[in-house]
Amino acid sequence: METARDLFVLEGYQHVTMRQVAKSLGYSHGSLYYHFKNKAELFYSLVVKDFGLLNETLDKILNEDKDADVENKLKRILLGYIEFGIRHPNHYRIMFLIQDDDLQNALQQEPNLTYEKLASALHTLCGSKVTPMIVWSLFLSLHGFVAHYCGHPEQTYEDVKGMAEAHVSFLMKGLH
Amino acid sequence: METARDLFVLEGYQHVTMRQVAKSLGYSHGSLYYHFKNKAELFYSLVVKDFGLLNETLDKILNEDKDADVENKLKRILLGYIEFGIRHPNHYRIMFLIQDDDLQNALQQEPNLTYEKLASALHTLCGSKVTPMIVWSLFLSLHGFVAHYCGHPEQTYEDVKGMAEAHVSFLMKGLH
DNA sequence: ACTCTATTTGAACAACGGTCAATTAATGGA
DNA sequence: TCCATTAATTGACCGTTGTTCAAATAGAGT
Numbered sequence: 001m002e003t004a005r006d007l008f009v010l011e012g013y014q015h016v017t018m019r020q021v022a023k024s025l026g027y028s029h030g031s032l033y034y035h036f037k038n039k040a041e042l043f044y045s046l047v048v049k050d051f052g053l054l055n056e057t058l059d060k061i062l063n064e065d066k067d068a069d070v071e072n073k074l075k076r077i078l079l080g081y082i083e084f085g086i087r088h089p090n091h092y093r094i095m096f097l098i099q100d101d102d103l104q105n106a107l108q109q110e111p112n113l114t115y116e117k118l119a120s121a122l123h124t125l126c127g128s129k130v131t132p133m134i135v136w137s138l139f140l141s142l143h144g145f146v147a148h149y150c151g152h153p154e155q156t157y158e159d160v161k162g163m164a165e166a167h168v169s170f171l172m173k174g175l176h
Numbered sequence: 177m178e179t180a181r182d183l184f185v186l187e188g189y190q191h192v193t194m195r196q197v198a199k200s201l202g203y204s205h206g207s208l209y210y211h212f213k214n215k216a217e218l219f220y221s222l223v224v225k226d227f228g229l230l231n232e233t234l235d236k237i238l239n240e241d242k243d244a245d246v247e248n249k250l251k252r253i254l255l256g257y258i259e260f261g262i263r264h265p266n267h268y269r270i271m272f273l274i275q276d277d278d279l280q281n282a283l284q285q286e287p288n289l290t291y292e293k294l295a296s297a298l299h300t301l302c303g304s305k306v307t308p309m310i311v312w313s314l315f316l317s318l319h320g321f322v323a324h325y326c327g328h329p330e331q332t333y334e335d336v337k338g339m340a341e342a343h344v345s346f347l348m349k350g351l352h
Numbered sequence: 353a354c355t356c357t358a359t360t361t362g363a364a365c366a367a368c369g370g371t372c373a374a375t376t377a378a379t380g381g382a
Numbered sequence: 383t384c385c386a387t388t389a390a391t392t393g394a395c396c397g398t399t400g401t402t403c404a405a406a407t408a409g410a411g412t
Binding site: 097098099100136138140141142144147151163166171173174176 | 316352
Binding site for chain 2: 358359360361362363
């Protein structure tokens with residue numbers, strides 16, 4: 001899985017072949033199918049594991065500085081989501097963007113869980129001031145930012161950080 | 177191209193094979209390569225052509241009722257973008273979502289032109305009240321909505337119309 | 353009829369994901 | 383140590399894909 005991840009992070013789901021992974025390991029490509037049902041399941045298991053980092057990040061922000069400025073925390077939550085997506089474009093693509101039947105079957109409801117995590121964070125921070133509809137809009141707007149820059153992975157998070165902050169500021173204006 | 181479009185609208189870029197298109201036409205698959213450099217170029221030319229509909233829609237909204245309520249027009253522009261994307265998910269995917277080297281080469285700057293169209297419409301309506309950064313955020317937020325529902329094409333525009341209106345309302349709150 | 357170009361054909365290629373019978377390695381008990 | 387059972391690996395094989403290309407055919411103009 002580590003070998004697969006290295007290739008995957010570098011080249012993306014579509015470009016990495018099972019034969020490549022096997023060759024990097026010094027194994028035959030047939031052996032991979034003894035451990036994983038298919039290509040989708042191999043990379044899916046990677047992505048789910050690594051998405052734990054996003055959950056951790058969101059939790060960390062929520063739990064530190066219990067009485068800190070809510071606005072600031074909210075901003076960091078939203079920016080945290082964007083940063084994770086842009087720093088792991090191939091992971092994000094598998095989770096939310098790639099259209100593939102095997103992948104859809106493997107993913108099941110993992111994307112939903114990620115959304116629920118973000119939604120509950122927003123609810124914790126803002127209480128009932130934000131309706132479910134607004135949370136959904138907020139998520140889709142963050143998603144749009146990440147989805148776009150996932151298609152331009154030559155731009156690092158540092159490159160787009162300013163834009164991300166402006167985007168988040170824009171979105172937060174819709175919360176009042 | 178019409179034959180290709182019918183298949184393409186129904187099944188999407190990845191699922192339509194050159195052999196399928198040729199068979200539907202009663203031709204051999206090799207002949208397609210006399211007219212189009214590759215698969216990407218064939219479907220790209222389709223999509224660019226059909227995207228003209230979006231431009232027309234935006235122009236139509238801009239030009240009718242010269243003195244109508246700006247807020248209302250703006251709302252219809254943003255909704256128009258969403259509606260086009262959701263009614264033509266496969267077109268939208270090719271233009272903005274699919275990751276494919278041949279496709280990227282074929283697309284060149286067509287996606288940019290679509291964005292410019294929307295941006296200039298917003299600028300015409302709102303003047304200098306909206307900064308380029310806000311226009312960009314607005315676009316990315318619309319994009320997020322469309323991108324998400326492009327992954328769930330079983331939902332028609334009618335199904336998500338209410339959500340789209342709520343999303344647009346949310347975004348417009350960020351303009352004041 | 354002949355020539356030149358436009359078009360079509362289908363075999364061939366390389367690469368892919370995936371399958372599977374055969375083989376080899378590892379394990380644990382007698 | 384031997385053996386039986388399981389775990390793991392192999393590589394040939396399949397069907398499908400996008401793409402190429404020499405050869406065949408069709409069409410148009412002279």
